[in-house]
Amino acid sequence: xxxxxxxxxxxxxxxxxxxxxxxxxxxxxxxxxxxxxxxxxxxxxxxxxxxxxxxxxxxxxxxxxxxxxxxxxxxxxxxxxxxxxxxxxxxxxxxxxxxxxxxxxxxxxxx
Amino acid sequence: xxxxxxxxxxxxxxxxxxxxxxxxxxxxxxxxxxxxxxxxxxxxxxxxxxxxxxxxxxxxxxxxxxxxxxxxxxxxxxxxxxxxxxxxxxxxxxxxxxxxxxxxxxxxxxxxxxx
Numbered sequence: 144x145x146x147x148x149x150x151x152x153x154x155x156x157x158x159x160x161x162x163x164x165x166x167x168x169x170x171x172x173x174x175x176x177x178x179x180x181x182x183x184x185x186x187x188x189x190x191x192x193x194x195x196x197x198x199x200x201x202x203x204x205x206x207x208x209x210x211x212x213x214x215x216x217x218x219x220x221x222x223x224x225x226x227x228x229x230x231x232x233x234x235x236x237x238x239x240x241x242x243x244x245x246x247x248x249x250x251x252x253x254x
Numbered sequence: 255x256x257x258x259x260x261x262x263x264x265x266x267x268x269x270x271x272x273x274x275x276x277x278x279x280x281x282x283x284x285x286x287x288x289x290x291x292x293x294x295x296x297x298x299x300x301x302x303x304x305x306x307x308x309x310x311x312x313x314x315x316x317x318x319x320x321x322x323x324x325x326x327x328x329x330x331x332x333x334x335x336x337x338x339x340x341x342x343x344x345x346x347x348x349x350x351x352x353x354x355x356x357x358x359x360x361x362x363x364x365x366x367x368x369x
Contacts, residue, residue: 147296149296177357177358179360184362185362186258186345186347186360186361186362186363187297187345187360188360189357189358192357232296232297234297240285240302240304240309240310241299241302241310241312241313242287242297242299242358243299244289244296244297244298244299245296246295246296247294247295247296
């Protein structure tokens with residue numbers, strides 16, 4: 144089955160700096176890669192996703208890059224704000240029915 | 255509009271008892287997913303429904319776990335003879351289509367504690 148690894152497990156940045164979270168996957172047939180933000184006591188919320196036919200996608204301060212050859216994808220948050228503090232999860236899916244999640248990154252943005 | 259709702263929000267049960275967790279998906283969403291999230295860990299896939307059928311039950315950890323969905327709406331996850339290792343947050347998500355082409359909307363989860 145698919146194996147998704149996520150690094151780092153914790154990340155602290157100063158407000159205004161950039162944050163980068165990286166994930167690798169094992170199944171070369173995976174073709175959909177969403178990123179979720181989970182705030183304390185809430186369910187995960189999709190913040191951005193990318194499909195295997197695209198190398199990069201950007202939405203305001205958030206961007207995701209995908210390297211199919213190396214089987215890794217990354218989340219980039221620029222101009223971080225305190226409200227970006229949360230746990231972020233990457234996921235990979237091949238069938239669109241079953242999603243494999245990384246173990247999460249706890250991001251703290253220091254004001 | 256209303257999002258995915260789950261009940262109860264918290265459940266404390268004694269080892270060996272059965273529990274039922276409920277998920278109300280967004281109206282019109284055909285796909286429904288159950289995940290388990292242990293403390294400080296990622297989401298572990300349990301089961302997926304397309305309509306009322308479950309084409310993929312491979313994630314259910316043991317035969318103590320079962321799930322059903324009726325009327326292409328409400329789903330119930332049942333854990334029989336609960337064990338302490340079942341303690342976790344159980345998350346439900348729904349999407350418009352099971353093809354993965356659409357966003358999964360998650361509920362707030364049910365925190366299960368087995369004493």
